[in-house]
Amino acid sequence: MTDAQQAPPATSAPSATRAALRALTAALGPSKVATGDAMLPWSRDDSPYPSPLPDAVVHAASEDDVQTTIRIANEYNIPVVPRAGGTGRTGAALPLHGGIILATDSLSGxxxxxxxxxxxxxxxxxxxxxxxxxxxxxxxxxxxxxxxxxxxxxxxxxxxxxxxxxxxxxxxxxxxxxxxxxxxxxxxxxxxxxxxxxxxxxxxxxxxxxxxxxxxxxxxxxxxxxxxKPPETLTVAIWCRSDPGAAAVAATILAARFSPACLEFLDERTVDVVRGELVVPEGGRALLIAEFDGEGVEVIAERLGNLLSGLPDVCVVHAAVDPSRREALWGVRRALSLATRRVTRHKISEDVVVPRGSAGALLDDVARIGELHRVRHLTYGHAGDGNLHVNFLWNDEDEKPRVDAALDALFRATLARGGSLSGEHGIGIAKVPWFAAEHSATSRALQAAHKAAWDPKGILNPGKWAGGDRNHREC
Ligand SMILES: Cc1cc2nc3c(=O)[nH]c(=O)nc-3n(C[C@H](O)[C@H](O)[C@H](O)COP(=O)(O)OP(=O)(O)OC[C@H]3O[C@@H](n4cnc5c(N)ncnc54)[C@H](O)[C@@H]3O)c2cc1C
CATH class of the missing domain: 3.30.465.10 (Uridine Diphospho-n-acetylenolpyruvylglucosamine Reductase; domain 3)
Structure with a gap:
């Protein structure tokens, strides 16, 4: 797809926007079309990216409202950005080119x-x-x-x-x-x-x-x-003596043919952040949390206990089936986001994913990258499926170029290991510059053809990854 095809719809004549808003208000009623002072929250989501304000927010309450909004937006060439809870981490719901936020939270039930x-x-x-x-x-x-x-x-x-x-x-x-x-x-x-x-x-x-x-x-x-619903769930918190030790324990659990529903990992730096706020056992440096669904989980608990008791990397193990005790075992993981915010002014949290067996190697990459670029980092995430949340932390703006270099190196290392830029958060605006490094020109052209077939005028969410090659760079 060419740049011309990718350009955001030529909204932006203010007169066209005003005419579109008048048409929307006439079609939907004024209670569903908000403009003016209340726009600020709609130019934010749970990502750190700046965005202009939208021109209006449509609170769609029916499928007809959605269709009417899209019809009018096409008529006047106005961008439309669909939005739900606004918790996205990549800026995907931000109105980069202004236009209409199409809020679907009232389309509920x-x-x-x-x-x-x-x-x-x-x-x-x-x-x-x-x-x-x-x-x-x-x-x-x-x-x-x-x-x-x-x-x-x-x-x-x-x-x-x-x-x-x-x-x-x-x-x-x-x-x-x-x-x-x-x-x-x-x-x-x-x-x-x-x-x-x-x-x-x-x-x-x-x-x-x-x-x-x-x-x-x-x-x-x-x-x-x-x-x-699984009849029972067993949660097991496994405190390990080191990061490599935790990686080895995770590998041993999986090699022993356990099938956890989840296998979470918190590295030593992450545990250090929450240490002091929560009880961390003596000698516990890194943490694994495993959860098992099914019937007769006590058999799993016993078999796992036997396995773990023979592993020198394991320090302390806590297990629970009772819901409130299970929730307590997740405490460290839940405390993480707030605790991290307390130790740094800025952070960027990525969600790269590599083939499961390469997770340990990626952790080594992160340590090397942090040292090379002198950037503070911590990593936690879904060890079971190789989806790691690598966080870079900084306080002063003059550190930011080094953080950017570390981020670039992280994405390159991930792709070199056969991984992907995102395991779960998506691309949004956060990873647009690296999109071409993961997706070949042929794949990008095919994706662009889909975009053009579904959204011929390119009114939906312009400026994001499906917005063409202008922002993409080859690694
Ligand atoms: C504390 C915290 C923890 C998180 N943990 C996780 C996690 O464990 N795993 C994970 O995957 N993510 C996680 N996220 C990220 C985020 O919650 C998810 O990406 C979530 O799916 C976004 O949903 P939302 O309703 O907030 O969507 P929004 O942020 O409103 O929108 C996200 C994207 O969906 C599009 N969209 C919204 N509604 C529609 C619609 N009706 N039709 C078409 N497109 C639409 C938007 O245009 C945008 O591109 C976390 C975020 C926070 C803040």
Whole structure:
């Protein structure tokens, strides 16, 4: 795709914007179209990136509202940025070219949870934690569990292909997506997939939509696959004597044919940040948290206990089945984000992923990169599936060029190990400069052709990774 095709829609004549807002207000009613002073929160998400204010926020309450908004935006060439919970880490929901934020949080409600079909049909504005609670009440289970589950919404989860600790065993949101109703960027209604648990019939466009970050269409209804709720869950916190020791213990657990739902890792630097706020056992330097779902988890506990007791790298092990005790074992992981903010003024948190067996090598890369560029770092994340949250920390602005160099080196090292820029947060604006290093010219052209087919005028989420090659650089 050429730059000309990728250019954001030529909004920006203020007169066109004003005319579009008048048309939107007339079509939707003034209560659904906000403008003026209240725009500031909509130019932020949970990423550190700056953004201009949008020209308006449309609070869509129905599929018709979404379609009307897209139709008018096409007519006047105004950008539209779909938005759900606004917890994204990559700036994907920011209105880089102004225009309309299409807020889907009012497009909410769990329409159906079916025990018979093992499916849930939800609107995009349903908060993930509410779906979890509704499923649990019915003895059912929806596995994806990004740590933001109290505020992120299913529309955002589908659009980012969100993961979380349990993605190790169960996979990310895409693995649970059976169908999605979409209003495309061109304004067409599309019903993709449905409630069957399998289908082999043509291109599976719902799977393409997952992870498309609001660049192809707006999800208005989502059909998800469910499981029966596991009868029991065992959580095990394994304090290890060192980072390499923790890596060795993780490898030993997996080699012994355990199948944890998640296997989380906190490196020594991360543990140091929370030390003092929480009880860290004597000699405990790095931490693994493993969780097992199923029946008879006491058998797993015993077998795992036997294995761990023979490992010199293991310092202390705590295990729990009771929900409140299990939650306490997650305390260190939960305390992390706030504790890190207390020790540094700025941080950038990446979510690179490498093949599982290369996670230890990537940790070595991070140590080397931190030393070379003299940047403070800490790493935690999903050791089970090689998806590591590498954090670079800094206090003064004059350190920033070194942080940028470290970030570049991290992405290069990740790709050199056969990895990907993102395991779960997506590309957004954060990783646009490295996109071409992961995706060949042919792949980028194919992706651009999809974008053009779904969103011919390029009104949806312009300036992001699907916005063409201008911002991409070859490594
Ligand atoms: C404390 C914290 C912990 C986190 N932990 C995790 C984690 O463990 N795993 C993980 O994967 N992520 C995590 N995240 C990142 C974030 O929560 C996820 O990316 C989440 O899926 C974003 O959902 P949202 O509803 O906030 O979407 P938003 O931020 O509103 O939007 C994200 C993207 O989705 C698009 N979008 C939103 N709604 C729609 C729609 N209806 N149709 C089409 N596109 C749409 C937007 O345009 C944007 O591109 C975390 C974030 C925070 C703040």
């Amino acid at each position: 769990i329409e159906e949870i079916s025990k018979e079909d093992l499916t849930a049909v939800v609107r995009p504005g349903v908060v993930l934690g509410d779906l979890h609670a509704a499923c649990t009440e019915m003895g059912l289970f929806y596995p994806p569990d990004p740590s933001s589950l109290g505020t992120c919404m299913l529309g955002g989860n589908v659009a980012t292909n969100a993961g979380g600790p349990r993605a190790f065993l169960y996979g990310s949101t895409r693995s649970w997506l059976l169908g999605v109703d979409v209003i495309t960027g061109g304004g067409e209604r599309l019903v993709l997939g449905g409630k069957t648990r399998k289908r082999s019939s043509g291109y599976e466009l719902s799977q393409l939509f997952a992870g498309s970050e609001g660049t192809l269409g707006v999800a208005t209804r989502i059909t998800l696959k469910l499981l029966p």
